[in-house]
Amino acid sequence: MLGPASKLALFRPTICLVSHMSVYPKNYIDPIFKKDQQEALKTSGEHLKIAHIPIKAARNNDTVSVFHDDVISKFTNYIMRKGDKLLARDLLDKSFEQIKRVQLEKYNTAKTEEEKAKIQTNPKEILHQAIENSRPLLQLTPIKRGGVTYQVPVPITINRSNFMAMKWIIEAANEKERTIHFPQKLAWELLDAASNQGRVVKRKQDLHKQCEANRAYAHYRWS
Template sequence: MPPRLNVFYLARSIAYRPKPQLQCRIQPAFRVQVPRCRFYSNEKDPPAADRSEKLESQPLGHVSEEAATMAEITGTEGPDLSKGTPVEEVVKDDKEAVEKLPKVMKDALKAKSSSSPPKGSRPYSTMTTQPGGGSGLDVGLVDFKPNTPAPGIAGVKFGLPTLPIPKDAHLKHRYDPVVDQVTNLLMRHGEKSVAQRNMSLILQHLRTSPIPTINPARPLIPGAPPPSHLPLNPVLYLVLAIDSVAPIIRIRSQKGAAGGGVALQIPVPLGQRQRRRTAMQWILTSASRRRNTGSGKGGFAQRVAQELIAVVEGRSSVWERRNAVHKLGVAARANVVLPRKR
């Protein structure tokens, strides 16, 4: 029986923030769903009911059920059990219960009782939305005008920042996390500026290269945008290529565990950053094996970009490498030591 009043829908308002972000990030293929809560009151029988055998020791149903049973006995019409009963209704005539209500509900009750229209008229409007502004209904857009100055707050020149503060507002996390990580992986001998130039060249190459053709035998991660969108969003292109070939496990060789001097191969799950790091290192290895066709500074960047395109198009040898690791992991899955169940 779903509750009549879903608490979650009430609490959720649309958090709308015009994000000043350069790139849009990959959305995960499936959204993390809010687990559907089951309340005790939702269940058909309270949990205590099935434990006790005796009828008299079983607890009574809640107020609505009780009322319904009473109504059934007396032959009158009770409350509809298919809908929940709001607390206000339950405590309507009970003074003592009203006093013990939480303060929020007490206030709400008080406000409701004194909700008679105000007398007299004001010379100004107290409406929050502009009358006749054409903006229509206020659909719960939070922080729509973030920069409105707060005149009442003293000592604040530019207004308060809107909360929550966006992720990239932090100085050290101002760039896309994948671009940051790949830049650091491209770096050699601590020359970060060179790595940044290479990163820029890679993104430029991805941006000017023709639309990739996806190999159906090598599917990209689910939820990937159509290939025609990729060159216009090179960061997404890069993330897609890396995440598509990223392995989900690595194989740890435990010495002596198998006996007879054989190492026991244990698959170990990888975190997201670890997965991307592994994938990028594979890509860089196979890019450095490519032939340099040009000359000058951009040679390596060009080869890496070509390799990334090859990954998306399913031509790269990195795919075989990933599949080999996964195959080995599946074969060795019996070696995984799980924590003992209690």
């Protein structure tokens, strides 16, 4: 017979400490499936160093196609809602089509060759430029010292800053008038951000101003 304490122990939840959420151990390396990266490894001789290291399996969306763009793939995933990636791709393609129409109209109405040379007509390049112009370099992190919470400016990684830039662009497009379709709103935001103007760039500048105003608390990051 089990006593009351033993019965209570049977229903007590067990807490397991998990160091990482991957099915692969830490000694496994990411797969190198792109041909240019493989050729670079062979040229430098680095492939001999990883020849006997176990490799993770490639993801189902990894591809060796020269038309694949990691930034566009991530941006499509951020647009996606409820797992409907086909709809997200269609919305982004329509935005690219709208950008192409606007830029070609500017190109055809330009009078001189110098003006035409400055106009970018590739929507993918405009997306890359918009993300680069919207990418913050610092962010504010709340740190508590002596019972007081300070907003401390700290640098952020490239992946985090790219995520924030894409998130801000999508949020700015969603905040526009609901009577306008999302692809057209997204195209406007991308064109504004690529020109280093618009609400997303202003949001990045405001964040940098706040970090500059709180630079007196930067030493709390290490204390």
